[in-house]
Amino acid sequence: MPELSWPVGAVSERLGIAAPTLRSWDRRHGVGPTHRTGGNHRRYSETDINRVTLMARLTAQGVPAQASADVIASMDDEAVERQLTASDGDPAGDGSAGADRTDLGADGAGRSAGDGERDDTRAERRQARRGTGPGVAASTIVESIVSAAHQLDGPTLANLYRQTLRQREVGDAWTHVFAPSLRRIGDLWEGGRFGVESEHLASELLQSELRSVVRANRLRxxxxxxxxxxxxxxxxxxxxxxxxxxxxxxxxxxxxxxxxxxxxxxxxxxxxxxxxxxxxxxxxxxxxxxxxxxxxxxxxxxxxxxxxxxxxxxxxxxxxxxxxxxxxxxxxxxxxxxxxxxxxxx
Ligand code: B12
Structure with a gap:
């Protein structure tokens, strides 16, 4: 039996994401349907929809659209599915479900403006979040941090660190997000796939975000x-x-x-x-x-x-x-x- 495929409007309704946003993710970031009809209309398969769902979760977390798309492109279909399942049951994907976390929605998404994401209104982000769950797994944030460091994208890196510290307590953030990111960066450097400039940037910005926790508590x-x-x-x-x-x-x-x-x-x-x-x-x-x-x-x-x-x-x-x-x-x-x-x- 041929796999069911869905037009843009149906995907939009199902996920609560505006159709222009879906088209923009496809056109600009390559997260879209793998098939088109003879008349060149988009048709999304279930695996395409999984990818779009993950895109919605990442961007709602404050990960810029291109960084989200890069992470998704590096995953096979099973990894995408695992990721979605992990964050359905446990937003952090690491067993810390229910931990006190702040809504990361619109304020964490500043960097995505200018790449077609301006048409994503705050309401749409909230909708996307409601439709697709509140968070992403720690491993995905790690991927995003490593990718931003690799691209020397300082604002995104700082944003990812800041948002992680808003969502998680310092020990949790260090153990499940920052230390694994640093180890990945170290391994990539050792393998000659990462410049030391990325390592320096990742370290300096992390220090600066951790220090803001110290400053916030200094009177206590x-x-x-x-x-x-x-x-x-x-x-x-x-x-x-x-x-x-x-x-x-x-x-x-x-x-x-x-x-x-x-x-x-x-x-x-x-x-x-x-x-x-x-x-x-x-x-x-x-x-x-x-x-x-x-x-x-x-x-x-x-x-x-x-x-x-x-x-x-x-x-x-x-x-x-x-x-x-x-x-x-x-x-x-x-x-x-x-x-x-x-x-x-x-
Ligand atoms: C960032 C970084 C730098 C930055 C440091 C910036 C800074 N302000 O700290 C810079 C660019 C300056 C740097 C320099 C160098 N680095 Co460096 N660096 C790193 C990197 C990416 C992260 C370091 C870090 O913070 N690690 C801490 C945590 C994340 O990792 P970990 O110690 O392995 O964690 C284990 C335990 O300690 C424990 N753990 C985790 N967190 C915590 C916290 C606490 C409190 C405790 C108790 C335990 C604990 O869990 C892990 C065990 O499973 C690591 C990669 C790595 N794997 O650590 C390389 C790494 C440590 N660096 C390495 C090297 C070789 C160097 C240089 C010698 C390179 C050079 N030729 O100049 C110099 C060091 C010179 C010197 N004499 O110290 C190697 C060390 C290999 C070795 N064992 O000898 C590593 C492992 C990279 C690699 N894969 O090869 N580095």
Whole structure:
């Protein structure tokens, strides 16, 4: 039996998307029917309709039309279907259904103007959202972030980061969206398919959006600050920025020293502030003889030293009367250790 196919008007009615928008997605972005009649009229199959439905969800999330179309073009029919099923049952697609999230509709869509999307009114977006579900899976946002970084599309990247932070708490955003995006970007760079300029842009904009969470909470910060630093000679420090933001959400003050913190300077800062905890990040493998451990001899108050990141050996040990050393493997464990050392609970 031949597959049923639908004209534009019927698709428009079924999905609640204006017919001119459907035509524009087809003409400008290649998301449309794979068949036309002899008279050149569009006819959408069920798989075409799935693609249009995903397009509606992505653009309603604030992903610009071309970036959405690029993501969709990179997926086969089964991946599109899986994506739709995931976001039907769970808008985030990662089991976090029901989490507090802000409606992303029209205000997140600023970048799409100028490419034919102006005819998408806010009402149409709302309609599209109602007809097709409220959200998209984390994996699709990751794809969009990677694609925007690749195209050096700064405004879209910033928008995707911002919208993600509006929808998700920092830890959730980091673990399910930002860290997977960074790992993808790192792998693509390693494989020679991504320039370091994309990596820099993706990192800088992410820092700036995470810092806005810190700024928004700065008046609530209380208690003695914990110290956050990158080990000496370590250039990576995004996990520290994410930790700073999450701690700020918990009203825990921190002193942020950034990457490449010289060991003597870190120990001097510890001596001067006697913090309850220090978190030290390392992405790149540490030396055999870590000078930090010896430098900790200067500490004579009870405190916790927490190390995290793939650069640390798995068996770090410290023999010190006043210091509890903890090694953590993920973001949540780092936050829990820092909150505990600061006398807070989640
Ligand atoms: C962004 C980035 C940069 C930026 C850093 C910007 C910044 N402000 O931080 C720049 C461009 C400066 C940079 C430079 C370099 N980079 Co770089 N970079 C990255 C990238 C893409 C993300 C880094 C990041 O934040 N990772 C953090 C999270 C997302 O990843 P992860 O650590 O693997 O996560 C694991 C755990 O740590 C845990 N986890 C995740 N999140 C969190 C959070 C917390 C708190 C905890 C405790 C655990 C945790 O989960 C994962 C385990 O499954 C990574 C790719 C990658 N896979 O990390 C490469 C990567 C780390 N870089 C790499 C390299 C080689 C370099 C350079 C040496 C390149 C060069 N030749 O100059 C220099 C570093 C110089 C130095 N001495 O440090 C390699 C490292 C390989 C290695 N192990 O040695 C990577 C892995 C890329 C790759 N695939 O090859 N980089």
């Amino acid at each position: 910060l209380a208690g003695p600050p914990v110290l956050l630093a990158g080990a000496d000679e370590e250039h990576h420090h995004l996990p520290l920025v994410a930790l700073e933001a999450e701690l700020a959400r918990h009203a825990v003050a921190s002193l942020f020293f950034g990457p490449r913190m010289p060991t003597p300077a870190l120990v001097e800062a510890m001596r001067r502030t006697t913090p309850p905890a220090v978190f030290l990040w390392a992405s790149i493998s540490r030396r055999r003889h870590e000078p930090f451990w010896t430098a900790l001899d200067a500490v004579d108050w009870p405190m916790t030293v927490i190390v995290g990141g793939p650069g640390w050996p798995t068996d770090v040990r410290l023999d010190h009367d006043d210091i509890v050393l903890r090694q953590v493997d993920d973001f949540d464990a780092a936050v829990a250790a820092l909150l505990e050392a600061s006398g807070r609970t989640r």
